[in-house]
Amino acid sequence: MSRSPSLPDRPHRDIDPELPDDERLEALRGHFEDIVDVNDQLEDQLDDAEERRKRLREKVDRVERENESLKSSSLYIATVEDIMDNDEVVVKQHGNNQEVLTDVSPRIAEEVEPGDRVAVNDSFAIQTILNAETDARAQSxxxxxxxxxxxxxxxxxxxxxxxxxxxxxxxxxxxxxxxxxxxxxxxxxxxxxxxxxxxxxxxxxxxxxxxxxxxxxxxxxxxxxxxxxxxxxxxxxxxxxxxxxxxxxxxxxxxxxxxxxxxxxxxxxxxxxxxxxxxxxxxxxxxxxxxxxxxxxxxxxxxxxxxxxxxxxxxxxxxVPEPDRDGREQILEIHTRGMNVNDAVDFADLADDTTGYSGAEIESLATEAGMFAIRNEREEITHQDFVDAIEKIEDDDSSEVVASAGYFYQ
Ligand SMILES: Nc1ncnc2c1ncn2[C@@H]1O[C@H](COP(=O)(O)OP(=O)(O)OP(=O)(O)O)[C@@H](O)[C@H]1O
Incomplete structure (x- = not known):
């Protein structure tokens, strides 16, 4: 291992205050030169130290990377099938579908549940539970x-x-x-x-x-x-x-x-x-x-x-096209099946007024009509609630168009 170089001696000169001015000036100049000299030496040492620090950092980074890859190359993905007593679990390895009875480290034993995706090492011991973020499959x-x-x-x-x-x-x-x-x-x-x-x-x-x-x-x-x-x-x-x-x-x-x-x-x-x-x-x-x-x-x-x-x-x-008039009527009936709708609600009439609506839009229309009934403190939804809901949806749509037009013209 290389040792750090020792520091240069501190420059020192005794200058006799009794000396004539020109000699004192000469002595001071000499002292100044000593200081500059030491400063140069210190600067060189600092550069060397920087250089050494950089090399060590690179080495640490390399070792860390090696460590990471050693760790990850020995982990396999499996799914927990069953949890037994004594912190033992049955896992099924992905890819070859091999089922094994294995241990789980006490650190995570409490958290493991059947169905979890986990990382296991060469001897199948569970190392980590893959959370939602690392579990791309579960997310997508x-x-x-x-x-x-x-x-x-x-x-x-x-x-x-x-x-x-x-x-x-x-x-x-x-x-x-x-x-x-x-x-x-x-x-x-x-x-x-x-x-x-x-x-x-x-x-x-x-x-x-x-x-x-x-x-x-x-x-x-x-x-x-x-x-x-x-x-x-x-x-x-x-x-x-x-x-x-x-x-x-x-x-x-x-x-x-x-x-x-x-x-x-x-x-x-x-x-x-x-x-x-x-x-x-x-x-x-x-x-x-x-x-x-x-x-x-x-x-x-x-x-x-x-x-x-x-x-x-x-x-x-x-x-799969947008629904026609009869289709809209059917979809309205489907989405109001579980709702408390007044007998006088005329679905055929509402279907006429909802040209261009998709199934999803008809579903939100039904919910919106229900909201009007709630706002008016009624439990039953009337034809007028649907008419008001259509008006609201159309108003919202046109303000969206205006808003997006504003966006484009900014
Ligand atoms: N034909 C339909 N009959 C009844 N409900 C419908 C119909 N179409 C759409 N809906 C309602 O709209 C919701 C969204 O529909 P769905 O997700 O099937 O549409 P999609 O065609 O797959 O849409 P996207 O192309 O946006 O994915 C459904 O959950 C349903 O409530």
């Missing part, structure tokens, strides 16, 4: 064992319901029929149309009807939230579906990962491209008559890369 996927949506909750799109049942439900419940006829069911179904028209509801309703696990992932999250992780998340998504068969994978906003390639070739584009390639290869790899069905949705059909629409991929397209 919505998993529902049995979504609480039935076909009877969807209004105005009967034809689309029929098509989805044929393309997604039947291959799950009746795979033999496809064998007998000798055709392959559609690989993937793409629902397209304006926002809030019931695309997600359709996918949930099929999952409910077939007792399949509903696994939803938003395309925008795949590319925005976890940059660099998109293709891994797609792999995880299919793995998760395989673990929970029968399953319905629902990819919302598929346009986020499958837009027509732009001219610019930024690294962001390359990442999106990789995510989409991973999705296509997963789809190419799975059995069309198997227990996993895949549905995607988009509001931007015009922007889609046609590569995803080829046979064997999203080869069944179903348009």
């Amino acid at each position: 996927m919505e998993i529902t064992e049995k979504p609480a949506v039935g076909y009877e909750d969807i209004g105005g799109i009967d034809e689309q319901v029929r098509e989805v049942r044929e393309a997604v439900e039947q291959p799950l419940t009746d795979p033999e029929i496809f064998d007998e006829v000798g055709i392959e069911p559609p690989s993937g179904v793409l629902l397209y149309g304006p926002p809030g028209t019931g695309k997600t509801m359709l996918a949930k309703a099929v999952a409910n009807k077939t007792d399949a696990t509903f696994i939803k992932m938003a395309g925008s999250e795949l590319v925005r939230k976890f940059i660099g992780e998109g293709s891994r998340l797609v792999r995880d998504l299919f793995e998760m579906a395989r673990e929970r068969e029968p399953a319905i994978i629902f990819i919302d906003e598929i346009d986020a990962i499958a837009t027509t390639r732009s001219e610019s070739k930024t690294s962001g584009d390359a990442e999106v491209q990789r995510t989409m390639m991973q999705l296509l290869s997963e789809m190419d790899g799975f059995e069309a008559r198997g227990e996993i069905r895949i549905i995607a949705a988009t509001n931007r059909f015009d922007m889609l890369d046609r590569a995803i629409l080829r046979p064997g991929r999203f080869d069944r397209l179903i348009e």
Whole structure:
């Protein structure tokens, strides 16, 4: 180990005050030169010390990095299946699905719960519980064992319901029929149309009807939230579906990962491209008559890369439009089913007054009408409450337009 250099001696001269001025001046000049000399030496030593400090810092950084990588390379991801007495737990390792009985460190024993995603070391002892932030899968996927949506909750799109049942439900419940006829069911179904028209509801309703696990992932999250992780998340998504068969994978906003390639070739584009390639290869790899069905949705059909629409991929397209007059009436009836609505409320009339409303907007109209009744201290909702609610929604909409116009013209 190198030792720090010793400090130079402090310059010292006895100057006789009796000396003649010129000699004293000469002596003082000599003293000044000694001081400058020592100062130079100290400066050199300081530079050396800085240099040494920098080298040590680099060494520490390198060792820290090595330490980190040693730690992380020995950790594997697993899911806690069961908790036994004596702080022992059963975990299932991801990837190979191996189940092991293992220990959990007393430090985190209290916190572990079945279903937690955890990091285990080489000997399977649980090291950490992956919290929501590190658990990208939990954040980006919505998993529902049995979504609480039935076909009877969807209004105005009967034809689309029929098509989805044929393309997604039947291959799950009746795979033999496809064998007998000798055709392959559609690989993937793409629902397209304006926002809030019931695309997600359709996918949930099929999952409910077939007792399949509903696994939803938003395309925008795949590319925005976890940059660099998109293709891994797609792999995880299919793995998760395989673990929970029968399953319905629902990819919302598929346009986020499958837009027509732009001219610019930024690294962001390359990442999106990789995510989409991973999705296509997963789809190419799975059995069309198997227990996993895949549905995607988009509001931007015009922007889609046609590569995803080829046979064997999203080869069944179903348009989900805004509801027509009868559709709006049906949706109003659905969303007021559980509400205390006066008999004189005329849904047909309200359907006439809500041209251009989506299903989601009709749902908020029903809630808004209920708010008017509450404000007026009534328990029953009247026709006028709906009329007032329409007026309020339209006023809000036009002030939004004014606000956004103000924004653009600033
Ligand atoms: N056809 C419909 N029948 C009944 N309710 C509907 C219908 N469409 C939309 N809704 C209501 O609007 C809500 C949102 O609908 P949903 O999420 O299915 O729309 P989406 O088409 O998937 O929209 P987005 O494209 O914005 O994801 C639903 O929870 C439901 O309450």
